[in-house]
Amino acid sequence: MTATGPAAERLLHFVLPGEVDDPAAPSGGNTYDRRVCRELPAAGWQVRPYAVPGSGPRPGPEARGELARCLAALPDGALVLLDGLVACGVPEVIAPEAGRLRMAVLVHLPLADETGLAPAAARELAARERRTLHAVGAVVATSRWAARRLVAQHGLAADRVHVAAPGADPAPLAPGTDGATRLLCVAAVTPRKGQHRLVEALAAVPDLPWTCECVGAAREDTPYMSQLASKVTEFGLDGRVRFAGPRAGAELEAHYAAADLLVLTSYAETYGMVVTEALARGIPVLATAVGGVPEAVGSAPDGSLPGLLVPSGDPAALTGALRGWLGDPELRQRLKISARGRRAMLEGWEMTAHNLATALERLRHEAVRPRPVQPEPVQPEPVRHEPGTAG
Structure with a gap:
């Protein structure tokens, strides 16, 4: 029509x-x-x-x-x-x-x-x-x-x-892996997204069972990517931290479906769309409390937080939150219930x-100033000569 x-x-x-x-x-x-x-x-x-x-x-x-x-x-x-x-x-x-x-x-x-x-x-x-x-x-x-x-x-x-x-698009509930150990980070691999902070925090809990998939655009030839690869090897995390590159469609959906917890350790975010993408699937979130991230995380109808927010400049808090998630079944259950409650409220x-x-x-409806109209060029009139005068 x-x-x-x-x-x-x-x-x-x-x-x-x-x-x-x-x-x-x-x-x-x-x-x-x-x-x-x-x-x-x-x-x-x-x-x-x-x-x-x-x-x-x-x-x-x-x-x-x-x-x-x-x-x-x-x-x-x-x-x-x-x-x-x-x-x-x-x-x-x-x-x-x-x-x-x-x-x-x-x-x-x-x-x-x-x-x-x-x-x-x-x-x-x-x-x-x-x-x-x-x-x-x-x-x-x-x-x-x-x-x-x-x-x-x-x-x-x-x-x-x-x-x-x-x-946030409606999505099916993510079944996860075992309810605890599959961690997922969805973010372009850049310094602003802070994946090095995540690697360092994971290196502080090597005694606990976990794997972490980092999904997002990643150029192998950047200094930051080289730094991350060196850290993973230095900390003995090869095989536990994997950089999967950009994913979309069914491949990205498969990563969300297997995730037990979304982790986002950014230095700056105006909102954090991956937060609501995870919550739309009932996946709890662990994130740095920067910019609009707390707004995206929001709260469940009962006022509970569907995740863990940590100060951006506190590595110990990030490590503590990871250890809490991995080691406390009651905490995990509370966060999952809250995430499902928040899921129903997403716009x-x-x-x-x-x-x-x-x-x-x-x-x-606001007024504008039209572009000035350029005047037509004035054509000079032909010179008229009186009879008998010099030209």
């Missing part, structure tokens, strides 16, 4: 990172973007996606040029949602178009929150992000924590920052689309 009337005007131009559909580079942000493209039409929106190659916090000249051409081709007043990975680092591209386009930026992770940045680089990225977010009409954050952080960090007006948290992606659509609808 073809939409007519006001609904037909709800056209969203969604500018995405170039690798959004790359199976070798799965991420929560890419998953979120793809699901929004799928779910918004049910909320009455047409979505036209544009993937910009070479996107990132510091895009090269070709990527900046491609983004500039993409925006310049859109008509005055068009409604545009830009992934923060595309937009936040290039205010010089975004600001000139912000007056005539209705623009919103979707921030998955503030640029300066990436682990390992030098202080000067972090300050530069934060400044560029601030200029971008102040230029556009609306900002969308993926958790209440992230929205508060963006308001405080960049001095944004709170009513311009909207929250559209990721949804789906249709709520994500609803919350995002609400923010977009508000932006759709």
Whole structure:
């Protein structure tokens, strides 16, 4: 059925990172973007996606040029949602178009929150992000924590920052392995995800039975991957800690089905989609209490916590939580009951689309400044000569 009337005007131009559909580079942000493209039409929106190659916090000249051409081709007043990975680092591209386009930026992770940045680089990225977010009409954050952080960090007006948290798909209960010993970490292998902290904590409980599968994009040639492989060998954990690489579809489902506990030892997370993916299967969670992770973990209807949250900078607490999970059957049972209770409360992606659509609808009615009309060049009149005069 073809939409007519006001609904037909709800056209969203969604500018995405170039690798959004790359199976070798799965991420929560890419998953979120793809699901929004799928779910918004049910909320009455047409979505036209544009993937910009070479996107990132510091895009090269070709990527900046491609983004500039993409925006310049859109008509005055068009409604545009830009992934923060595309937009936040290039205010010089975004600001000139912000007056005539209705623009919103979707921030998955503030640029300066990436682990390992030098202080000067972090300050530069934060400044560029601030200029971008102040230029556009609306900002969308993926958790209440992230929205508060963006308001405080960049001095944004709170009513311009909207929250559209990721949804969770219904899933069957995970049978697990033996109820205790199969640990699962689902995260790209990067310093921000902190897998080295997990390996070090596991090395402190070698006397207990466990195995740990680390699922996520992992490049063998990176210094971080080499560091992790060395630690695993140094601690004698070969065969107990396995890096399985990226998995999706049925393969990822099989990892979740075998898991007894999800572990996530990140330094920074705006939400932590893998947390709710695990809870949707009734799998308890052990995670560092960073960013929006406590929000994602939430609580069961009885107020109990469906997992264990530990301070980010406390290795002893992480080791203690692992030892508690592996060694205390009553604790495991309480957490499993709580995880199943939390499972029934999770919101789906249709709520994500609803919350995002609400923010977009508000932006759709804001005034814009059309592109100035360039006057037609004035053609000089031909010179007329009087008879008998010199030419």
